[in-house]
Amino acid sequence: MLQRMTESTTTLALAPGRAAAPATGRPRLAALDGLRFLAAMAVVAYHYVAVNHSAWGARTEDSFPNLQPIAAFGSFGVQLFFVISGFVILMSAWGRDVRSFAASRVGRLFPAYWLSVAAVVLLLVVVAPGHKDVGIPETAANLTMVQRAFGVQDVESVYWTLWAELRFYVLVAVLLALGMTRNRLVAFAAVWPVVAAVAVQSDSTLWSTVLVGTDAPLFAGGMVLFLLTKERRSPVLWLVLGLNVALAGVISGRSQSLRIATSTDVTVGPQTYWIAILACFVLVAAVTLTRLDRLSWRWLTLVGALTYPLYLLHSSWGQWLIAKTSPYLPAGVTFALVTAVMLGAAYLVHRFVERPLGPRLRRAVVRDLERTSRALSRTPRAARRAQAPEPDAVSSR
Incomplete structure (x- = not known):
């Protein structure tokens, strides 16, 4: 059993082979899984019904004059994702070392992601060429998931959220390397979003990028919600949560409203x-801090x-399917049909890509990181032995 979070000097136990749910000493939160799915469906509705694109054969506003203002709020499904991610990633990191945490993230993210890159490139190069120029350099860079660090465009528009997630994972890995204690987590969740907000307001591109910019209070707030599952009566944690909600409303909410304004006809x-931002936190709190858990x-x-997989696949392929079917079917039927096809594709990716390849990739990463760690630990000793004088040389002096 893990020691109580109230013991502020207690460092998280290292358990490389332990899964997220056992490491927290609690079962998987099914309601949180359901909330993730609702967030994904909200984003799907936003991209299909709210964003202005030509797939419907007319402006989206004209195709869905009454639904577009409602579907536009599906964009905040991304902010809901980030709050959930803050909760889940801290839960996943709980009881792990850096190697195990890194391997779990690689195994979780990359199999479906690599397939999605291949699927999007197939669409843009073979099936429907001409919409976006995608060459070998762009494709190769996108396979790394850090293409934005090199100034390379995303081959799929939804990949921008993965760049935010990756930077958050790096910060969590740094915390793990330093040793996760209760007090360090609370201090991190309080200070990090404030510094990130200052970086955003001062237009410091470098620091805003490193500190995850406008999304920092969403991730940090999710982390605090996880800590509240251990200490529900802690006034400090509730104050830090309130700070993150306020910062998220100021910078994350405003940033998302600008995205909506530039892609839809909704203000x-x-x-x-x-x-909308407050609702994101309330929903996550409802499924994790009440009997819904x-x-x-x-x-x-x-x-x-x-x-x-639904999030990765739905955008470009979904719009292509809409363009192919909308001339022959009512808009509502087209939306339902394309959404069902995307859900089916997501299931196939989960069943035949994520489930078999994810664990194998995770074990391979752990094995390689352990080999690297052993090699690095032997190098200093070998260097010292090489520098030491031979016994005969010492005795002859």
Whole structure:
């Protein structure tokens, strides 16, 4: 059993082979899986029904005049994802060392991601060429998932969120390397978003990038919500959560409202995006800090597993399918049909790509990192032995 979080000097136990749920001493949160799926469906609705594109044969506003203002709020599904990620990633890191944490993230993210890159390139180069120029250098860079660090465009527009996630993972890995204690986590969740907000307001591109910019309070707030599952009556944690909600409303909400304004015909004012950001935190708190955390419906876990591949695949291929079917079917039927096809594709990716390849990739990364660690630990000793004088030489002096 893990020691209580209230013991502020306790460092998280190292357990490289332990899965996230056992490491936290609690079962998988099925309701949180269901919430992830709802966030993904909200983003799908936003990209299909709210974003202005030509797939419908007319402006989206004209195709869905009454639904576009509602579907536009599906964009905040991304902010909900980030709050959930803060919670889940800290839960995943709990009880692990850096090697195990890094391997778990690689095994979780890359199999479906590599397939999605191949699928998008197939669409843009073979099936529907001409929409976007994608060459071998861009494709190779995108396979790394850090293409934005090299100034290379994403081959799929939704990949921008993965860049934010990766930078958050690096910060969590640094915390693991330093030793995760309760007090360090609380201090990190309080200070990091403030410094990130200062970097954003001062237009410091480097520091804003390193500190995850406008999304920092969303991740940090999710981390605090996880800590609150251990200390629900801690006034300090509730104050830090309030700080992150406020910062998220100011910078994350405003940033997302600008994205909505540039991609739709909908204007989201400050009061509205504040409510949307607050709703993201309230929803995660509801499924993790109330009796909803006891739900064990297996279908929630299944749909939660579809979230990531659905998010990766739905945008470009979905719009292409809309363009091909919308001339022959009513808009509502087209939307339902394309969404069902994307859900089916997500299930296939989960069943035949993520499930078999994820664990293998994770074990391979752990094995290689352990070999590298052993090699590096032997190097100083070998260097010292090489520098030491031979016994005969010493005795002859």
